[in-house]
Amino acid sequence: MAELSRRGVLALGAFGAFGMPSVERAVPWTWPSSGSITGTGTGADPRQIWDTDADPVAARLLDSGVVPVVNRLLWDWNRNDQPLPAGLPDYLHDFIESARTLPAWADRAKLEAAARFNKSRGLYLNLLNGVGGGMLSTAIPKEAWSVYYSKGGADMEDRVAKTSLLGFSVGSLNAYRPDGDCVVQAVKTRLVHAAVRHLLQQSPHWKWGVPISQEDILVTWHTLPTYAMRKMREWAVPISAADSQAYLHVWQVTAHLLGVRDEYIPATWAAANAQSDQVLPPNMGPTREGVELTDILLGQLAEQTSPGSVSRPLVNALARYLAGPQVADWDEIPREPVWEPLIARLWPILVRFREGLVPLPLVPETAWVIDEAVRQYILFFLTKGQETKIEIPTTNRPG
Ligand code: HEM
Numbered sequence: 001m002a003e004l005s006r007r008g009v010l011a012l013g014a015f016g017a018f019g020m021p022s023v024e025r026a027v028p029w030t031w032p033s034s035g036s037i038t039g040t041g042t043g044a045d046p047r048q049i050w051d052t053d054a055d056p057v058a059a060r061l062l063d064s065g066v067v068p069v070v071n072r073l074l075w076d077w078n079r080n081d082q083p084l085p086a087g088l089p090d091y092l093h094d095f096i097e098s099a100r101t102l103p104a105w106a107d108r109a110k111l112e113a114a115a116r117f118n119k120s121r122g123l124y125l126n127l128l129n130g131v132g133g134g135m136l137s138t139a140i141p142k143e144a145w146s147v148y149y150s151k152g153g154a155d156m157e158d159r160v161a162k163t164s165l166l167g168f169s170v171g172s173l174n175a176y177r178p179d180g181d182c183v184v185q186a187v188k189t190r191l192v193h194a195a196v197r198h199l200l201q202q203s204p205h206w207k208w209g210v211p212i213s214q215e216d217i218l219v220t221w222h223t224l225p226t227y228a229m230r231k232m233r234e235w236a237v238p239i240s241a242a243d244s245q246a247y248l249h250v251w252q253v254t255a256h257l258l259g260v261r262d263e264y265i266p267a268t269w270a271a272a273n274a275q276s277d278q279v280l281p282p283n284m285g286p287t288r289e290g291v292e293l294t295d296i297l298l299g300q301l302a303e304q305t306s307p308g309s310v311s312r313p314l315v316n317a318l319a320r321y322l323a324g325p326q327v328a329d330w331d332e333i334p335r336e337p338v339w340e341p342l343i344a345r346l347w348p349i350l351v352r353f354r355e356g357l358v359p360l361p362l363v364p365e366t367a368w369v370i371d372e373a374v375r376q377y378i379l380f381f382l383t384k385g386q387e388t389k390i391e392i393p394t395t396n397r398p399g
Contacts, residue, residue, distance in 0.1 A: 029215075031278050033263040035271030037105055037252055041263025046214035051194055051259040057095045058194030062394065064089075067195070071391045074188065081178035099187045102176070103256045111176045111253065113246035117239075118171040123354070124237065126378045128228040129167050132322035134160070134297055136223040139323070139330045140283055143220060144290035146211045149203050150196050151393040156296045161384035167224075168382060170254055186257035188390040193217075193259070195392045203396040217260050219283045222276035225251040229269065231322070235351045244269065286330035294319075294331040301377055314373055317343050346370055 033041025061067050073085045084093055118125060137143050152159030166185040174180035193212045200206045248269060255265045266272035298319055302312035317339030320328040346367040352358040
């Protein structure tokens with residue numbers, strides 16, 4: 001992932017200049033289900049599989065016009081252990097009851113360890129999953145198109161705040177405890193994705209078949225934990241084997257709750273890295289929509305954190321540092337000759353300081369400007385996230 005450039009050339013081959021898919025990838029699906037959490041599977045191609053349980057539920061909700069009522073009822077459904085509100089259609093009630101059940105392989109002890117790890121490395125993880133993962137996802141053409149042309153594409157601030165609800169939830173101490181909300185956020189997201197599959201195909205702008213296949217979800221999944229773990233390794237963050245397993249586990253459970261079939265959920269980091277290397281390169285490249293979304297995201301970040309304190313050049317440079325040059329160029333993030341070398345030099349020092357590996361006097365003053373930018377970014381989206389909830393959309397992007 002760090003060195004996407006060579007693979008990027010391959011991706012451009014699949015998408016042509018500016019993201020129009022020239023040919024469907026003829027490469028067979030070869031990732032072995034023996035590497036999955038259940039160690040077995042059908043070997044079916046995940047590009048041809050969507051969500052057979054959630055999709056008919058969302059389609060029925062939308063076709064019968066009850067989504068606004070359902071959204072109102074689900075507004076106060078927030079805790080993992082909370083009973084569902086009365087009044088939901090039976091088929092939705094049954095779906096959620098089944099979808100909210102943790103898989104038999106979920107390991108409470110590992111989930112607790114993951115929560116502690118997420119807390120201790122929260123700064124890196126929020127930065128990597130938020131800014132880093134965000135920049136990668138706008139360089140995934142199918143994702144950029146679907147985000148752009150769906151309802152949330154018209155209001156990116158709210159869209160990002162909603163998405164970060166799940167991100168912060170996965171990283172919270174009580175994520176999968178009874179009083180946490182990760183199950184709720186993931187199941188709601190699964191329903192949102194199912195609704196998007198139904199709606200986007202009705203958009204006059206949409207020409208890419210049924211969106212959000214199992215493979216598409218895996219692609220995005222790898223821009224989250226797989227990318228984050230690789231980056232933390234690159235920064236030499238000390239991580240014990242138990243913590244690394246636990247962190248993988250919390251994301252395995254989350255993938256399951258998002259509707260990914262167990263046969264595609266990697267059992268180990270080695271299997272995850274292999275799957276990431278298979279699915280990411282052919283699914284990445286530049287699009288006009290991705291460039292626009294990136295610009296909106298970075299603009300918001302620079303303007304709205306704390307006015308004047310985090311400049312757009314600093315935000316650009318941070319985003320380029322996290323995404324790497326290939327993805328940054330696809331996203332057309334402007335080059336920043338002053339900040340880029342500074343961040344490349346100072347961020348590793350900040351990491352070493354945070355990890356107790358170097359003493360304070362070795363951290364240059366400028367490094368705290370970067371540290372502050374990262375903190376403000378996280379605070380900004382934490383605050384935004386408190387104002388909103390994940391809801392099933394009823395329309396595409398207007399216009
Ligand atoms: C909505 C997370 C994969 C496209 C959401 C939401 C979350 C989320 C939390 C709810 C926020 C909202 O309603 O705006 C994730 C995670 C993924 C994933 C964690 C993988 C691990 C994907 C993929 C695509 C996609 C692969 C497309 C290729 C969308 C779209 C929406 C959405 C279009 C709805 C936006 C709207 O209502 O306008 N996703 N997603 N997501 N996601 Fe995903």
